[in-house]
Amino acid sequence: MVLTTSSLFFHTLVQVGIDHVFVNWGTDHPAMLEELERQRATYGAHTLTIVTSPNEMVALSAAHGYAQVTGKPAAVIVHVECGTQALAGAVHNADKGRVPVLIYAGASPFTTEGEHRGSRNEWIHWMQDVHDQPAIVRQYMRYTAQIGSPESLPHQVRRALQIATSDPKGPVYLWARRETMEQEIDASLLERPITLAKWPTVQTPALSPSAVREIADALVGATSPLLITSHLGRNHGAVPVLVTLSHALALPVFVTCASATNLPTSHPFLVGFSYLNAGSQTPLLKSADVVLVVDAEMAWIPMNKDKEGAYERPSETARVYVIDSGDPLRRNIGMHHYDTDLVCHADAAVALTQIQEAIGTRVANEFSRRTVRIQEMHRAWKAQLDTTESFQVAPSPYTTPQIVSTLRKVINARGIARESTLILNESISSYPQVWSHMQPEMAGEILGSGGSSLGWALGAGVGSVLGGRVAKKGKDNAGYELVAAIVGDGTFLFGVPASAFWMAMRYQTPFLTIVLNNGGWKTPKLSMLGIHPTGHGAGAVGDQLTVGFGPECPDYSQIAVAATNGWAWGRKISVSVAIATDKSAEVLLRETIEEAVRVVVEEGRCAVVDCVLESI
The missing domain is CATH 3.40.50.1220 (TPP-binding domain)
Structure with missing residues (x-):
C-alpha cells in the first residue's frame, strides 16, 4: 500500500470537517486519483464526497452555495493555471460575498528527467508552467500558499481555514507541484491528530x-x-x-x-x-x-x-x-x-x-x-407591490412581479414551509423586485451571491441542495423541499447550464429555475441610458445595440433537457402561447409553475420555466 502527500491531503480535509469536494481533474492530479481508488479498494468508498464538475466556475459556484447554506467551507480542486483561470467570476463572487471556500490547484512538475515521481512526461507540462500561478487569484484570496512538503500540509490547511472562516470570511488558495503530491509518506503521518481545536476562528469584536x-x-x-x-x-x-x-x-x-x-x-x-x-x-x-x-x-x-x-x-x-x-x-x-x-x-x-x-x-x-x-x-x-402583481385585462408581456408572485403563491398553496424553501436570486435588473415580491420572512430564505459576476445561481442550486441535506435544513431535517433559482436569460447562459444541470442529474440535486427572459442583457442598456438618456442609443432595441440575443433566442429550458438526456423538465411560456392555447396569461403561468414545482418536489427532477418578458 503506497501512501502519498495526496493521501494526507484528503485525510486532512476529512479531519478538519470538510466533507464535500467539487473537482475538475487534470494532469496534475494522478496521485489524487490513485488515492481515491486506494480508498475504494480499502474501505469500499471514498472518505470525502467527490462531486465531479465539468466546469470550474460551476464547481466554485456550487461550493459557494454549499458554504452559504451550511455555514462551513467546501473544497474545490482545479487543474494548474488553466483551471485557476477557469474559476472565472466565481472567484469574485466568493470574495465579495465573504464565503469561505478552500481552493486547491496543482501545478506543472518542476523536474524534467525523472528525478522524482511525477516528473514532466507530457508536452503541456511546459506550456502550463507559469512563474506566479497564485497571482492569478491572489487579490481575491484571503490567503495563498504553496504546499512544499507533506509534513507542512496539515498546518497549511488549518491556517488557510482559520483565515477563511474569520471575518471578513472568504476564499483561500493552496497549490502544489505534482512531485510534492506524489511523494510517498509514512503511515504515521495519518495517525497524528489533525483538528481545528487549537486553530479557532477569530472572534469578531464588539463596539467600544x-x-x-x-x-x-x-x-x-x-x-x-x-x-x-x-x-x-x-x-x-x-x-x-x-x-x-x-x-x-x-x-x-x-x-x-x-x-x-x-x-x-x-x-x-x-x-x-x-x-x-x-x-x-x-x-x-x-x-x-x-x-x-x-x-x-x-x-x-x-x-x-x-x-x-x-x-x-x-x-x-x-x-x-x-x-x-x-x-x-x-x-x-x-x-x-x-x-x-x-x-x-x-x-x-x-x-x-x-x-x-x-x-x-x-x-x-x-x-x-x-x-x-x-x-x-x-x-x-406593500399595496404598491400588490398592484404591480395584478394581471391586466388586455394581453401584455409577462412582468417580473407577476411571475415572482405566482411562484410565491404556488409554494404557499402546496403548503411548503418557509424553512423548507430556498430562493436563489440572480435576476440582475429584477433584483429588487424578486426580493420584494417573494416576500421572505425568515433568515436564509433568499440568498444572493454577494458579488456581481454573473453565473452563480445554477451551480449554487446544486451546492445548496447538497448543503441543505448536510445541514439538515427543512421542516423534517431532510434538506430543502424546494430550491428555486430566479435568473435572467443572460445569467442563465453565464451559469454554464450544460455543466450545472448535468451535475444536478448526476448527484440528484433537483431545483427549479425560473428564467426571466427579456431577450438579452438589459443592464448594459440601462447603464447606457443612465449616462446618455437622450443619445443615439436611447430609442434602439437590444439587438440593434448588440446587447440582445435575438431575433432567434436560445430555448433555455431545452438546454437543460438536452444536458440531462431528458431527465430535466422544461417549458417556455409567453402571452402568445397563452393566446394559442386559448388560456389567459395568468392561468398559463400558474399552471406551468405548478407543474414545474411538482416535478421538482414529487419527481425529484430539475425543472426550468422560460418566461418571456417584454423584449429589451
Missing part, C-alpha cells in the same frame, strides 16, 4: 463602550433615524436583534444591494429594497438626522439624484454611523468612502444588542408619531 453610548444616544434623540443594510442577515442571529431594535425605536429599515434576508417582509418598519438606480433610494435618507449603516454593500450613491433633481444622500447635518463585521474601510476597493461620524468594526448581532441594552427603557415622544408615519409607508409600499 464610547461607540455604544454615542450611537444609542443619537438614535434615542433622533427625529428621523434610518437604518440601512445589505447583508446583516448572513448572520442569522442578527435578524431577531434588528427586529427588536427597530420596534423599540420605531426605526425604519431600508435594504440596499441585498444578498441575504435581513428583515421579515411583514415587519412594519421595513420600507423597501433598492439596488440604487437613480430615483430608487428611499426619500427617508434625505430627511434623516441619524443614519445607521450596518453591513451594507453600498448605502447610497453620492452622485445619484431623484426625479426632482435632489441628491439621494444624507444631508450635511445628518450624523452617520457605520458598523461592519468584516472590513468597514473596504481595503480591497480602490475608492470607497462615506462622510461619517464613526466607523466601527463589530459583529452586527453583538453591536445591535449592545445598542439595544444601552437604550434600555428610554422612550422619546417622537417614537409614537414616527411609528404611525413609518407604518403607513410600509403599508403603502
